[in-house]
Amino acid sequence: MASESKNGNAETRERILSSAEKLFAEQGYDSTSIRDITAEAECNVAAVNYHFGGKDKLYIETFRRLLIDLRDRRISSMRRDMSLETDPTLEYFLESFANAFLEPLVDGSRGRLLLSFFANEMTGSHLPKGLFLNEFIRPMIQVTTEGLERTGPPLDPQVARMCMMSIVGQLLHTLKGLPFFSNPEGPPLVPTDLGTHIQHVVRFSAAGIRACAAPVEAS
Amino acid sequence: MASESKNGNAETRERILSSAEKLFAEQGYDSTSIRDITAEAECNVAAVNYHFGGKDKLYIETFRRLLIDLRDRRISSMRRDMSLETDPTLEYFLESFANAFLEPLVDGSRGRLLLSFFANEMTGSHLPKGLFLNEFIRPMIQVTTEGLERTGPPLDPQVARMCMMSIVGQLLHTLKGLPFFSNPEGPPLVPTDLGTHIQHVVRFSAAGIRACAAPVEAS
DNA sequence: TGACATTTCAAACACTTGTTTTATACTGAT
DNA sequence: ATCAGTATAAAACAAGTGTTTGAAATGTCA
Numbered sequence: 001m002a003s004e005s006k007n008g009n010a011e012t013r014e015r016i017l018s019s020a021e022k023l024f025a026e027q028g029y030d031s032t033s034i035r036d037i038t039a040e041a042e043c044n045v046a047a048v049n050y051h052f053g054g055k056d057k058l059y060i061e062t063f064r065r066l067l068i069d070l071r072d073r074r075i076s077s078m079r080r081d082m083s084l085e086t087d088p089t090l091e092y093f094l095e096s097f098a099n100a101f102l103e104p105l106v107d108g109s110r111g112r113l114l115l116s117f118f119a120n121e122m123t124g125s126h127l128p129k130g131l132f133l134n135e136f137i138r139p140m141i142q143v144t145t146e147g148l149e150r151t152g153p154p155l156d157p158q159v160a161r162m163c164m165m166s167i168v169g170q171l172l173h174t175l176k177g178l179p180f181f182s183n184p185e186g187p188p189l190v191p192t193d194l195g196t197h198i199q200h201v202v203r204f205s206a207a208g209i210r211a212c213a214a215p216v217e218a219s
Numbered sequence: 220m221a222s223e224s225k226n227g228n229a230e231t232r233e234r235i236l237s238s239a240e241k242l243f244a245e246q247g248y249d250s251t252s253i254r255d256i257t258a259e260a261e262c263n264v265a266a267v268n269y270h271f272g273g274k275d276k277l278y279i280e281t282f283r284r285l286l287i288d289l290r291d292r293r294i295s296s297m298r299r300d301m302s303l304e305t306d307p308t309l310e311y312f313l314e315s316f317a318n319a320f321l322e323p324l325v326d327g328s329r330g331r332l333l334l335s336f337f338a339n340e341m342t343g344s345h346l347p348k349g350l351f352l353n354e355f356i357r358p359m360i361q362v363t364t365e366g367l368e369r370t371g372p373p374l375d376p377q378v379a380r381m382c383m384m385s386i387v388g389q390l391l392h393t394l395k396g397l398p399f400f401s402n403p404e405g406p407p408l409v410p411t412d413l414g415t416h417i418q419h420v421v422r423f424s425a426a427g428i429r430a431c432a433a434p435v436e437a438s
Numbered sequence: 439t440g441a442c443a444t445t446t447c448a449a450a451c452a453c454t455t456g457t458t459t460t461a462t463a464c465t466g467a468t
Numbered sequence: 469a470t471c472a473g474t475a476t477a478a479a480a481c482a483a484g485t486g487t488t489t490g491a492a493a494t495g496t497c498a
Binding site for chain 1: 247249250338351352356360377378380381382384385387388389390391392393396399400407408409410416419420422423424425426427428429430431
Binding site: 252274 | 489
């Protein structure tokens, strides 16, 4: 039965990583057992400890690879968009960001998995400190700051980052909440397609950003 | 007929609920064992199954109580605020909402616990379907819609709800992300106090809402 | 008081967990 | 062919899981 997938030596390690990625994302760290993973990867339970040195190490390696991949996809997607227009508007930048941000999270294979990963990491973190901030957040801040400076009004750096937090918050909440608001019976509370929500976030946020640029008015 | 006259029997039940609330929130469902709970509640392991019929039932009961309490605190806080002003502005409403939304999540005892609860529920739900939407989301939609209609520009109902999603998304993301951006070394990426972020969200969102009301028209 | 239901508890049950051990194959170099 | 080094596998290990059992307390009411 174990025909073609049973070959290579280094391949076992890859199969474990692949299975772990899937199962950790679907079920979280605690609910995924080593035996779940090795069953999916069609190898022995001891293989995880042999190749990775423990369940926790495997988890870190799995998540690290996912993070790097996600970051690179987003950044290259935005850079490509921004190089297409000679004089992009704020709305253009925001839509490019929204798409670059969401696309990796919704496309079939690893999309929902990444979302679950993040949700699981928010509570009990099994990752080394600083990895998330330095290898993931900072590069994203870098490229979005560039885009904002180029297309938006002049902003204080901290304010600009708060604006980006506002947008990310909206996008994440939309993605997580949208399936939730799919009403089994009765009219939908909000539009059910993601595109409409993206348009909303773009319009909403463009106005928000411009309002944050206006000098503080005495009240 | 057991009952309330005697505190001995009912007290065990309460202690279990209290301990479960704390531990489930701190560690999540899977990582909290019945023995953890009964140790904290100083009772026998069998007590959980006797009083609640199982770990899952205990979890549901725990979360249900927390949700109802959170909802009521928020709604009464907003209604109080809105009754104080005869002609409240949109900004006033938004600030009232932001405070009502965040206050229960940051005040010492149960604040972080609630946040963890939500995060844990986002991934693997252990709750009966519909409870969250009908008993928690809908009442909040009701009161926020009232506030928006009273203080903001005329909005299509679906658009109004998307605007509220935008605000909730910002607030949740701020709350979860803020401790994350506390930079161990170097200058902070964003302001570290919640008040500044609330001010930002209010300003950002007021402009966003007004922009969503304007018909698509050259200006 | 005795009879009865409710509540508590220690112990056991059946099962899963991550990890380690021991043994067996396979590799490539000497 | 011998030898180290690597990789896989079956089995065992110790600890922890939710739940159940059966007996002892405890309270309630006739």
